[in-house]
Amino acid sequence: MEFCKEPGRIFATDETGKLLAEVTFPEQEGIAIINHTFVDGSLRGQGVAGQLLRAVADTLRQDGRKARATCSYAIHWFETHPEDQDLLG
Template sequence: MKHEIIHEEKYQQFTAKLEQDEEAELAYAKPEDGVLDLTHTYVPEAYRGTGLAQELINTALAYARQHNLKVIATCPAVKKHIARHPEHQDLLA
């Protein structure tokens, strides 16, 4: 299932708008220039197990790569995802 994910730079998060005004998000911080700290992922219970968290994580990692940013994986879901996908490990700060 593919969702439209938007980068809300003002709120420092990648957001998927869902039904009934629900949202899934991957929040980040910018501890220094050139670094994104992916801090937490939230997916509403009804959407868990659908791959939505992976979509959010892949979108954030693609954004980091496009903008030559390094990533800190504070969020356990992001850390696990990067461990399972070695093609993203070069992004780690």
């Protein structure tokens, strides 16, 4: 699956433009707030949410930014990926 990137958002749509997966991380006071993760039911159980969070982590690391996870999935993802916890600020 190929993701599209916008400031504060990484997402995927199908050929009709229907949203299939998304994570949002708007910036507040210099920190990216990971506040929403969505995966369409047709893709659940395929690791798409994890791919989204990996893309966010890679983007933040590349940009030298810190994050705060408020979305329950993002909190869980960081708990299970200790190698990326340095991104949390």
